[in-house]
Amino acid sequence: xxxxxxxxxxxxxxxxxxxxxxxxxxxxxxxxxxxxxxxxxxxxxxxxxxxxxxxxxxxxxxxxxxxxxxxxxxxxxxxxxxxxxxxxxxxxxxxxxxxxxxxxxxxxxxxxxxxxxxxxxxxxxxxxxxxxxxxxxxxxxxxxxxxxxxxxxxxxxxxxxxxxxxxxxxxxxxxxxxxxxxxxxxxxxxxxxxxxxxxxxxxxxxxxxxxxxxxxxxxxxxxxxxxxxxxxxxxxxxxxxxxxxxxxxxxxxxxxxxxxxxxxxxxxxxxxxxxxxxxxxxxxxxxxxxxxxxxxxxxxxxxxxxxxxxxxxxxxx
Amino acid sequence: xxxxxxxxxxxxxxxxxxxxxxxxxxxxxxxxxxxxxxxxxxxxxxxxxxxxxxxxxxxxxxxxxxxxxxxxxxxxxxxxxxxxxxxxxxxxxxxxxxxxxxxxxxxxxxxxxxxxxxxxxxxxxxxxxxxxxxxxxxxxxxxxxxxxxxxxxxxxxxxxxxxxxxxxxxxxxxxxxxxxxxxxxxxxxxxxxxxxxxxxxxxxxxxxxxxxxxxxxxxxxxxxxxxxxxxxxxxxxxxxxxxxxxxxxxxxxxxxxxxxxxxxxxxxxxxxxxxxxxxxxxxxxxxxxxxxxxxxxxxxxxxxxxxxxxxxxxxxxxxxxxxxxxxxxxxxxxxxxxxxxxxxxxxxxxxxxxxxxxxxxxxxxxxxxxxxxxxxxxxxxxxxxxxxxxxxxxxxxxxxxxxxxxxxxxxxxxxxxxxxxxxxxxxxxxxxxxxxxxxxxxxxxxxxxxxxxxxxxxxxxxxxxxxxxxxxxxxxx
Numbered sequence: 001x002x003x004x005x006x007x008x009x010x011x012x013x014x015x016x017x018x019x020x021x022x023x024x025x026x027x028x029x030x031x032x033x034x035x036x037x038x039x040x041x042x043x044x045x046x047x048x049x050x051x052x053x054x055x056x057x058x059x060x061x062x063x064x065x066x067x068x069x070x071x072x073x074x075x076x077x078x079x080x081x082x083x084x085x086x087x088x089x090x091x092x093x094x095x096x097x098x099x100x101x102x103x104x105x106x107x108x109x110x111x112x113x114x115x116x117x118x119x120x121x122x123x124x125x126x127x128x129x130x131x132x133x134x135x136x137x138x139x140x141x142x143x144x145x146x147x148x149x150x151x152x153x154x155x156x157x158x159x160x161x162x163x164x165x166x167x168x169x170x171x172x173x174x175x176x177x178x179x180x181x182x183x184x185x186x187x188x189x190x191x192x193x194x195x196x197x198x199x200x201x202x203x204x205x206x207x208x209x210x211x212x213x214x215x216x217x218x219x220x221x222x223x224x225x226x227x228x229x230x231x232x233x234x235x236x237x238x239x240x241x242x243x244x245x246x247x248x249x250x251x252x253x254x255x256x257x258x259x260x261x262x263x264x265x266x267x268x269x270x271x272x273x274x275x276x277x278x279x280x281x282x283x284x285x286x287x288x289x290x291x292x293x294x295x296x297x298x299x300x301x302x303x304x305x306x307x308x309x310x311x312x313x314x315x316x317x
Numbered sequence: 318x319x320x321x322x323x324x325x326x327x328x329x330x331x332x333x334x335x336x337x338x339x340x341x342x343x344x345x346x347x348x349x350x351x352x353x354x355x356x357x358x359x360x361x362x363x364x365x366x367x368x369x370x371x372x373x374x375x376x377x378x379x380x381x382x383x384x385x386x387x388x389x390x391x392x393x394x395x396x397x398x399x400x401x402x403x404x405x406x407x408x409x410x411x412x413x414x415x416x417x418x419x420x421x422x423x424x425x426x427x428x429x430x431x432x433x434x435x436x437x438x439x440x441x442x443x444x445x446x447x448x449x450x451x452x453x454x455x456x457x458x459x460x461x462x463x464x465x466x467x468x469x470x471x472x473x474x475x476x477x478x479x480x481x482x483x484x485x486x487x488x489x490x491x492x493x494x495x496x497x498x499x500x501x502x503x504x505x506x507x508x509x510x511x512x513x514x515x516x517x518x519x520x521x522x523x524x525x526x527x528x529x530x531x532x533x534x535x536x537x538x539x540x541x542x543x544x545x546x547x548x549x550x551x552x553x554x555x556x557x558x559x560x561x562x563x564x565x566x567x568x569x570x571x572x573x574x575x576x577x578x579x580x581x582x583x584x585x586x587x588x589x590x591x592x593x594x595x596x597x598x599x600x601x602x603x604x605x606x607x608x609x610x611x612x613x614x615x616x617x618x619x620x621x622x623x624x625x626x627x628x629x630x631x632x633x634x635x636x637x638x639x640x641x642x643x644x645x646x647x648x649x650x651x652x653x654x655x656x657x658x659x660x661x662x663x664x665x666x667x668x669x670x671x672x673x674x675x676x677x678x679x680x681x682x683x684x685x686x687x688x689x690x691x692x693x694x695x696x697x698x699x700x701x702x703x704x705x706x707x708x709x710x711x712x713x714x715x716x717x718x719x720x721x722x723x724x725x726x727x728x729x730x731x732x733x734x735x736x737x738x739x740x741x742x743x744x745x746x747x748x749x750x751x752x753x754x755x756x757x758x759x760x761x762x763x764x765x766x767x768x769x770x771x772x773x774x775x776x777x778x779x780x781x782x783x784x785x786x787x788x789x790x791x792x793x794x
Contacts, residue, residue: 001584095547096547107372313583
């Protein structure tokens with residue numbers, strides 16, 4: 001398949017998934033702050049800090065206020081990771097590969113895009129909670145339609161890699177948000193408030209019910225982090241996402257799992273097996289935030305090796 | 318009753334012979350529409366527009382950096398062409414395309430038509446669309462113009478004329494296919510009773526036309542559609558056709574010349590390309606030969622093409638037949654190459670480079686349409702009767718400065734078709750662009766794009782100038 005096409009389908013899926021996760025991201029933050037006695041404006045800063053957009057945000061908005069950050073992440077066309085920008089990019093990628101994806105997929109992206117465009121025209125009349133629910137649904141619809149209507153060929157596998165890498169990255173970031181929220185209130189650790197916050201976090205990753213169902217029911221920070229990072233079967237956990245991405249990658253290359261021929265197989269396999277054998281105690285001992293930071297930089301490395309291996313073909317002339 | 322007050326006026330109406338008298342082929346349609354309430358009709362029109370928008374059947378508007386897409390306005394009253402009329406058009410188009418193809422082959426090789434003095438040599442050599450690098454070119458199967466979208470119009474008396482041949486990259490066929498799909502769900506009952514010739518075979522015929530150009534020994538040749546990219550106004554169509562044919566849609570940056578062949582960059586390395594359906598103008602196709610600032614084309618492509626290691630449709634250099642001065646000689650080409658009389662007439666054309674014709678043009682600027690010889694799409698044109706004295710003065714100066722670049726034609730009273738306005742119907746002027754494929758034989762897709770001037774009284778049907786489209790129903794024999 002054309003390198004450009006593979007690139008587009010990869011990013012189409014990444015952007016749709018990103019829009020969904022930005023919605024989850026803001027949702028959890030708002031929820032956490034509602035219960036927080038502090039309720040401080042600075043609690044919004046981590047949201048733009050973790051995406052690396054803080055300098056751009058400061059340029060455009062100055063102080064980090066709730067209203068500013070939410071606008072920046074939802075309807076600001078100049079902000080590259082806003083929901084609006086994600087949908088613009090998703091649709092642009094979809095348009096450039098319309099003949100590759102199914103018509104049903106195109107329609108889903110197009111309607112998703114039109115829905116966000118419409119909301120962006122009158123942002124003040126948007127009820128955010130409902131809007132975020134719509135975003136999540138539209139993203140799930142897209143994933144479902146893609147699964148059900150497109151041949152599970154090379155292009156589809158590239159799409160899967162895009163979706164799962166993006167999801168792994170964002171689950172890690174959602175966990176990081178809690179870390180920042182927690183910082184000014186260490187004394188709250190272990191209190192009811194703390195438990196409420198971890199519950200909110202689970203909910204934002206649609207993980208609350210599934211967490212409760214898996215044998216142990218009590219909510220402890222360690223167990224929640226373990227669930228979101230290391231659970232093998234929960235579809236938003238980082239480990240699960242990496243397993244799925246790795247499987248798709250090996251589908252494309254034909255290399256048997258557990259071995260590698262390209263730098264990307266090596267990078268992906270290495271990170272995935274790290275997660276297979278690490279324990280939550282190891283992670284906590286190293287520091288959760290440091291671990292998440294490192295995880296993200298390894299995933300960025302995987303993304304750039306994908307680009308080099310499949311998309312940026314050098315031609316000897 | 319919807320048509321009780323409809324007045325065809327002093328024009329040829331495609332659906333009515335006179336007020337209250339529909340043409341025989343249109344009767345089932347008119348009866349059906351009469352039986353519906355105006356609200357129902359408006360709802361159907363809206364549903365059709367929404368269906369087109371949701372499918373993304375749009376075109377881009379140039380000069381808008383956000384790449385705004387608009388839906389090509391669609392009117393639900395179709396144009397109907399009778400079987401007997403279509404038979405003549407089909408024959409005439411085949412004859413015309415066949416002759417133009419012979420002309421192109423001759424022009425870029427022996428040039429007998431110039432040597433015999435049928436067309437003055439300086440006309441050809443002064444045409445910017447004549448490509449010297451194509452001299453001596455022998456495209457596969459001797460075919461130059463694989464895909465054509467000829468613009469036809471009809472005058473007040475019902476006489477058909479060829480307005481333009483569009484030998485380069487005619488667009489619009491995707492609207493024909495999508496409009497038909499939408500119309501089938503808009504008027505299913507009428508559609509069933511009326512026996513209308515299908516247009517849906519176009520993509521299959523197009524694929525065959527392209528496969529016909531691949532070297533016969535290749536079992537599974539690679540065919541691609543080459544697009545300038547998603548910001549091109551016809552991008553939807555490029556993508557649509559690639560999808561319908563099941564071939565790759567590529568951009569210039571996907572292609573590279575390597576080891577003397579054209580190849581595309583894939584996730585598994587370079588893969589050879591055998592046939593290119595290009596939707597990029599000649600000028601942009603190879604920056605090493607033509608426009609060096611082109612980022613859309615592929616450096617070195619021309620050399621691969623000349624050596625016969627890749628086929629391109631349409632062949633490079635076909636644009637010369639679109640020059641409006643060369644167009645004026647098509648009837649002469651038909652007589653010269655085929656020894657036949659043209660079945661379809663040209664619009665009478667005055668060539669400003671001939672002094673006697675120029676003075677006639679200058680004296681009658683208020684009655685004529687003046688067109689720049691190298692332009693298309695409704696640009697660079699003066700509609701005399703609707704122009705201001707200043708505009709006419711401006712064109713008079715331009716004609717005198719570069720007479721070779723201008724032709725003039727009488728202002729035709731284009732035929733009309735009833736079109737929905739708010740809650741009634743009005744006649745709007747239309748043209749017709751059928752699509753013709755030259756493969757193993759010549760195929761004319763039955764129907765074509767009926768473009769309609771939606772501004773009251775306007776004669777300009779181009780999408781860039783506020784035109785819309787209608788479905789075209791060719792009735793079966």
